[in-house]
Amino acid sequence: MTASVDARPDPVVLRAASLYRFFRAGDEETLALQGVSLAVAPGEILAVAGPSGSGKSTLLACLAGIDEPDGGTVTVAGRRLSHRLEAERARLRASLVGLLFQSANLLAHLTVARNIQLVRRLVRGPVATPVDDLLDQLGIGRRGGAYPAELSGGELARAGLAVALANDPVVLLADEPTGELDLATERAVLELLRARARAGLAVVIASHSPAVAAAADRTVSLTDGRLDP
Template sequence: MGRRAARRSRRGGIRLHGVSKTYGTGEAAVHALTDIDLDIPPGELVAILGASGSGKTTMLNIIGGIESADEGSISVAGQDISTKHPAQLGAFRRDHVGFVFQFFNLIPSLTARENVEVIVELTGRGDRRRVAGLLAAVGLSDRADHFPAELSGGQQQRVSIARALATDPDLLLADEPTGALDVATGREVLELLQHTSRAGRGVVMVTHNEVVAEIADRVIRMRDGTVTAEDTNANPVDAATLRW
């Protein structure tokens, strides 16, 4: 089985049709997304690229069920989430989506191990016995009992990736995952995201950095709430070689 075929072995496809989102009303209205059509097959690593205010984070939040669209339909991981009420969206996020944010969002009073374990306990998904393996996979076996304040920024982001994977989601969503990191540690985090995708899980990453987007199978470019271009990358750059 080829690399791309292997990636498609998990559910995680995304389809948006006619999706729009507006914040505010009247003259104060901000059209964050306007009539978005998008189809992402399972298992791709996709970068959503655009400047601040282009709508990329809103799109990520709608794909992940954090926000609801005003118009249009959204299918993610085999489910139509556009008509779900808040409790159903919460269950969808719990069962299908892992999130990685720019500023880690770790609980400061818990160790790295406990920050991962708590997600398993709160969601009732995953297995606490996998936590040690997840921390090993992100290179943090020797830091498992350290608190966030005792970890570097890159190490904290790696804990957040392990935490996002703890419930075995179909889809991993990352919002500017390298934005608070230097180049060396940012490259390590991108290697993890690329490895996650090549293992068969869908990964969608928001970034404003053209170089970071080079690791993606596909780049979706956004401006003023619309998709301006989609570029398929037949030969994604190995994250370990990136310089910016």
């Protein structure tokens, strides 16, 4: 995809403007992000590629408001997410952002349905989709009562996605979501994401998987904290 985001008729739902992030370990200072800017429209899937340690995870943490960039701003659905109190960021994240990790997306001591309910309790305001419908959409309609340890690999991936989508987010941020999946499951997860994107969800996936890059509308590549031109 080469089309400029600004040329799209839809408004931008996620925007990052010149993000900087430093880490200091002893005397060493690492620049994890060096002026990263990007914009994602509703319905768009953006893949962020790059080798290990290129800053993908830091970028996602800043986009989610988990980490605070040292410079630059993050805006989600028109609301500034960066440079706010931690509690305010958490509240915005709870209602606007979904996060999908490579593993351990669920709390081990709760069933899949309760994991989803727990996330929903964190959101102020109602969530449209009933839990069963959400699970049905993801193809694990009958596994709501199961504990994570009782799920197969494919089911676990879908359940993780269900929890990430539990709050009906406008943006889904995924960090290597298919790293541990076999090809068939990876394909299924990507298809589910595509379906969600068609319904208006903006998706950012950090991954080095070629399948992810192929499924994305657009791929940007991160090297040493900078977006490759």
